[in-house]
Amino acid sequence: MLRIEFRINLAGIPLRLFDIEEQVNSIEIDNALPVSGDMVFLFLSVQFDSEVSKEFLSDQLSDLDVVDVTQAELNHHIYYLSVVANLSDASVLSLLTENQAIPHRIVGKNAHLEVMASVRDWNHLKKVANDIESEHGSLELLGTTQTERIGFPLGGNKIKQSMSGKLSEEQLEVLETAYQMGYFKVPQEVTAEEIAGELDISRSTLSARLRRVEHNFCALLFGPQE
Amino acid sequence: MTTIIIIKSVEHQSSVREVLGSVVDEGERVHFLRLPTVRCLGPLIQEINPMINYGIDYTINCLPQEYNVATLVEFAVEAGADRICISISDRTLTGKARIDDLTQAILLHDEISGDFVVGEHAIILEELEYGE
Numbered sequence: 001m002l003r004i005e006f007r008i009n010l011a012g013i014p015l016r017l018f019d020i021e022e023q024v025n026s027i028e029i030d031n032a033l034p035v036s037g038d039m040v041f042l043f044l045s046v047q048f049d050s051e052v053s054k055e056f057l058s059d060q061l062s063d064l065d066v067v068d069v070t071q072a073e074l075n076h077h078i079y080y081l082s083v084v085a086n087l088s089d090a091s092v093l094s095l096l097t098e099n100q101a102i103p104h105r106i107v108g109k110n111a112h113l114e115v116m117a118s119v120r121d122w123n124h125l126k127k128v129a130n131d132i133e134s135e136h137g138s139l140e141l142l143g144t145t146q147t148e149r150i151g152f153p154l155g156g157n158k159i160k161q162s163m164s165g166k167l168s169e170e171q172l173e174v175l176e177t178a179y180q181m182g183y184f185k186v187p188q189e190v191t192a193e194e195i196a197g198e199l200d201i202s203r204s205t206l207s208a209r210l211r212r213v214e215h216n217f218c219a220l221l222f223g224p225q226e
Numbered sequence: 227m228t229t230i231i232i233i234k235s236v237e238h239q240s241s242v243r244e245v246l247g248s249v250v251d252e253g254e255r256v257h258f259l260r261l262p263t264v265r266c267l268g269p270l271i272q273e274i275n276p277m278i279n280y281g282i283d284y285t286i287n288c289l290p291q292e293y294n295v296a297t298l299v300e301f302a303v304e305a306g307a308d309r310i311c312i313s314i315s316d317r318t319l320t321g322k323a324r325i326d327d328l329t330q331a332i333l334l335h336d337e338i339s340g341d342f343v344v345g346e347h348a349i350i351l352e353e354l355e356y357g358e
Contacts, residue, residue, distance in 0.1 A: 002342060005322055116320070122333065122342035122351070129334050141330040143322030146344040 001150070002119050003104075005142040007112045008132060012089040013042060013064070014108030020060040023049035025077075027108040031155030032093055035084055041067075042090055043155070044081040051076050074168050091135055093154070099128045103154040114142070118150060166216055174199065174209040227251065229309040230302055231348075232328070233260040236270045241313030241347040243274060249311065249350055252281035257305055259298075261328075262291045295331035299338055302354065309352040314345075323349055 010018060014027045025047040033041040054069045057079065065084040072078035087094045096103045096117050101124065105116040119125045133139040167175065177199055182189025196206040219225075229250050231242060242258075250256060256276065260267055267286050276284050289297060302310060310332065316324040323344050325333070332338065337357035343350040 002344070003322065005318055005320065123339055125342070126334055126336075126339070133334075141325040141333065143318035143320070143324050144342075144344055144349075145322040146342075 001147050002121065002125060002144055003116065003147050003151070004119060004125060004144045005114065005116050006129070006132075007114050007140045007142055008092060008136040009138065010108055010111060010113055011136055012091055013044070013083070013085055014113055016061070016064075016089075017044075017046060018108065018111075020057075022052050022056070022060070025049060025109065029090060029093060029106040029154065030080075032090060038087045039084055040087050040090060040094075042081075042083050042085050044083070046079050046081055047075075048077050048079070052079070057081070073166050074171075092132060095132050095135060096128065099124075099131060101128045102150055104151060106154065118147070166220065167213060171209050171213045171216070174206060175213050178210065227308045228255045228257070228306050229311060230257045230259050230305060230307045231311045232298075232313070233258055233264055233267060233270070234313055234315060234326075234328075236264060236267065238313035238315065238347075239270060239273060241311070241345075242270065244345055244347045245311045245350065246274070246276055246280040246282060248345075249309065249348075249352075250280070250282055254282055256282050256284040257301075257307070258284060258286045259301065260286070260288050262289055262293065264288075295328070295335050298328075298332065299335060299356070302338070303356050308354055309350060310354065311351070312349045314347055314349060 014029075017027050018024050027047075028045045029042060030045055031041075031043040035041055051071075054071070057069050058066050061081075061083070066081065067084060068080075068082040070080045072080065090106075092113060092115055093103055093106060096115075100120075102118040103115070104118065105114075107114050117128070119128055129139055129141070174195075178184065178190075178195050181195055181198065183192070183195055192203055192206055196203045199206065201209075227250070229245065231245055233242075246256070258267055258271070271284075271286070274280075276282050287301070289301070301307075312329050312332070314323040315326070318324055329349065332351070333342070338351075338354060339357075340354040341352050343352065
């Protein structure tokens with residue numbers, strides 16, 4: 001099985017979102033569920049440059065059936081949108097699934113849609129790429145790797161999606177640095193002092209941020225404390 | 227078996243070593259096919275010494291200045307190549323082998339198909355079959 005990354009021109013809902021009167025940094029298609037006929041429920045994470053009101057978004061997307069707009073808890077520039085749209089509004093997704101390729105990520109940013117998907121083999125890659133190229137005009141293959149596992153399909157990486165926007169930038173930085181430096185390995189490959197030094201923060205600040213991360217993880221798993 | 231190794235840079239020794247060491251068998255024929263932007267393969271070949279170190283029979287060829295994917299496929303057909311190997315010069319942020327324009331053109335070309343293997347330093351297209 002081959003995992004591929006490719007880039008195409010913006011199209012469908014991501015293009016429409018980038019056209020609204022507010023700076024959009026990125027749009028990710030988190031999940032899609034069939035409704036009926038050619039209609040599909042699309043769940044999107046949209047990151048803006050600043051905070052926007054729900055009314056503004058609903059107004060700007062008035063031609064779409066916007067079911068819900070929810071602001072992320074900590075990162076107030078991220079909004080979760082649920083819309084009912086036509087399959088053609090997510091054409092790359094439907095082309096992938098029609099061709100039995102597995103979509104993993106579809107992200108709109110920097111005037112392109114970047115897509116990660118799995119295909120069976122070289123012939124399958126050709127078929128999928130040709131169909132997408134026919135529909136979208138051009139396709140740029142970015143990278144490939146071989147894999148034995150399907151991995152998380154679109155909408156399958158629930159923890160990551162659920163945590164997106166629920167950790168502050170500082171908490172994410174602490175968590176990622178600690179993880180990358182081997183703090184969570186047994187035995188630990190790095191001390192808390194070394195991580196704090198790397199981040200140029202005190203050990204007590206590091207400890208507080210890591211505890212908040214753990215608290216948010218627990219809140220996600222077990223719900224709010226009574 | 228006949229193998230084409232596309233040389234995009236003389237610095238891609240690791241991909242050549244990977245192909246010669248773990249893909250090509252002793253006694254097989256290898257065509258080192260350099261892009262016109264690569265001036266001379268002398269130092270690379272001297273360093274690797276394919277005949278002595280790997281026991282392979284090799285030739286060095288160059289794609290013309292105005293080459294395109296069709297030129298490359300034509301060369302592969304004439305050489306009766308069973309494999310085409312392309313060095314991985316870079317990785318994406320997620321660790322995937324970065325695909326350049328030439329590699330994309332080969333991968334999506336109608337007239338060539340087979341198996342696709344991604345190695346540590348090289349992309350290996352093998353069991354090649356050619357269209358009409």
